[in-house]
Amino acid sequence: MSDIHSTVSIQDPNSTTTVPANAVGQSPVTHEQQVAMTVAIAFLGLWCAIGNIVTILAITTRRYMRTKTNVFILSLAISDLLSGLIASPLWLYRRTWGFNPWELGQFACKLYWVIDETTSYCTAMHIASFAIWRFILVRWPHRMGTTKIRTITIWVCTIWVISIIFGGFVYSLFYESVEKPQDGGVYSHWPMCSIKFVDDGIAKFKMYYTFSSTMFMLFPMAILFVMSMLIVKELFFNKTFKSELRKIKEKKAVAQLAMIAASFMIGYIPMTSYMMWTIRVSNKDKSLDYWMGVAAYFCLRFSECMNPVAYNVSSNKMRKASKEVLALVWTCCGKRAPVSQTPSRVSHSTPNEAGLYVGSTIITNGTKSYGNGPK
Structure with a gap:
C-alpha cells in the first residue's frame, strides 16, 4: 500500500495530473471534521444505548409490561441497541480513520456489515409486523385474548432468523477489506471495507441487493402503508359501536404506531436511496458521495434514538415503567445514607x-x- 504522502498520476481525457495519494484513496474529510463526526456519533450512540436499555429493562423487569405488543417493542429495542453499540463505532472508524487503510482486519469488516444489515432488515420486518398486529387488535380485538404470547415470540424469533440469514450471512459474502482502484468505477470513492469489486462482485451485489431490499425493505414499507390505511378506515369509517374506553385505547395504539413508523421512514428511506444510487452511478463526485452516505447514516442512527422516545410518549405504562427503572438505577448507583x-x-x-x-x-x-x- 502506498504511503499517504506519495503522489500518483491520474489520466483524464484532457490531461495528466499529479495529485497526492490521499486525494484519491483517503477519507475526503479533515481531522476537525472527523472529530466532529466522532462527537456526534458518540452522542447518538449514548442516547440510543440509554434509551433502549431503559426500554429493555422496563419490559423485562416489570410484570405488567410483559404483554404481547411489548414483545415486538422489546425485540425492536434489542435490534436498535446492537446497531448502536456495535455497528455505529465500526461505521465511524470506516468513514474516518479507517477509510483507507482499514486496520481492524477482515473479521471486523464483515462483523460491521453483518450487524448493520441484520438489524436493518430486522427493524423493517418488525415495523411491518407491528403494523399488522395493531390492525388485528383494532379490527378483531377479541383476538388479543386468544393469541398466546408464545405465538408472538415465535413470530419475532422467525424475523431474527430471516434477518440473520438474508441480511447478515449472505451480505458478509459480498464485503471485504481491500484497497479500491481509482479508475472511476462505482467503487472508486468507497472505503476499503466495502463491496468486493473482483469477480463481478458489484454486478452480483446489485442483483442480490435488488432482491433483498425489495423483499425486506420495500415490501415491509408497503405493508406498513396498507395496514395504516386499513387502521384509519377502521377508526373513522367503521360504524360498529365501540365503548369510549376502547376508542381511547385504539387511538393511543395508532399514535404509537404512527410515531414508530415515522421514525422508521426518517432512518431507512435516505439510507436505501443512497445505497441504490451509489452502487449504480459511476464517476461520482467523491465529496458528494461521501457526505450523502454520512447524512443517510446519521438519519438512520437518529431514527434508532427516536424509537424509545416514541414508546414513552405514546404509552402511559411505558413511561411509568421507565421512571421506575431509572429510579431503581439511581437508588443502586447513588450514595446510600449512612447508618446511624x-x-x-x-x-x-x-x-x-x-x-x-x-x-x-x-x-x-x-x-x-x-x-x-x-x-
Whole structure:
C-alpha cells in the first residue's frame, strides 16, 4: 500500500495530473471534521444505548409490561441497541480513520456489515409486523385474548432468523477489506471495507441487493402503508359501536404506531436511496458521495434514538415503567445514607408496633437484639 504522502498520476481525457495519494484513496474529510463526526456519533450512540436499555429493562423487569405488543417493542429495542453499540463505532472508524487503510482486519469488516444489515432488515420486518398486529387488535380485538404470547415470540424469533440469514450471512459474502482502484468505477470513492469489486462482485451485489431490499425493505414499507390505511378506515369509517374506553385505547395504539413508523421512514428511506444510487452511478463526485452516505447514516442512527422516545410518549405504562427503572438505577448507583451508630430503642414492644418482639428493650440497629424473642 502506498504511503499517504506519495503522489500518483491520474489520466483524464484532457490531461495528466499529479495529485497526492490521499486525494484519491483517503477519507475526503479533515481531522476537525472527523472529530466532529466522532462527537456526534458518540452522542447518538449514548442516547440510543440509554434509551433502549431503559426500554429493555422496563419490559423485562416489570410484570405488567410483559404483554404481547411489548414483545415486538422489546425485540425492536434489542435490534436498535446492537446497531448502536456495535455497528455505529465500526461505521465511524470506516468513514474516518479507517477509510483507507482499514486496520481492524477482515473479521471486523464483515462483523460491521453483518450487524448493520441484520438489524436493518430486522427493524423493517418488525415495523411491518407491528403494523399488522395493531390492525388485528383494532379490527378483531377479541383476538388479543386468544393469541398466546408464545405465538408472538415465535413470530419475532422467525424475523431474527430471516434477518440473520438474508441480511447478515449472505451480505458478509459480498464485503471485504481491500484497497479500491481509482479508475472511476462505482467503487472508486468507497472505503476499503466495502463491496468486493473482483469477480463481478458489484454486478452480483446489485442483483442480490435488488432482491433483498425489495423483499425486506420495500415490501415491509408497503405493508406498513396498507395496514395504516386499513387502521384509519377502521377508526373513522367503521360504524360498529365501540365503548369510549376502547376508542381511547385504539387511538393511543395508532399514535404509537404512527410515531414508530415515522421514525422508521426518517432512518431507512435516505439510507436505501443512497445505497441504490451509489452502487449504480459511476464517476461520482467523491465529496458528494461521501457526505450523502454520512447524512443517510446519521438519519438512520437518529431514527434508532427516536424509537424509545416514541414508546414513552405514546404509552402511559411505558413511561411509568421507565421512571421506575431509572429510579431503581439511581437508588443502586447513588450514595446510600449512612447508618446511624446510635441504637434506637423501643420499650415494651407489642406485635402490632414492632413486629414479633414483645417485652423488654430492643436495639434495632441490626447488630444485636434483646428481649423475649419471637413469639
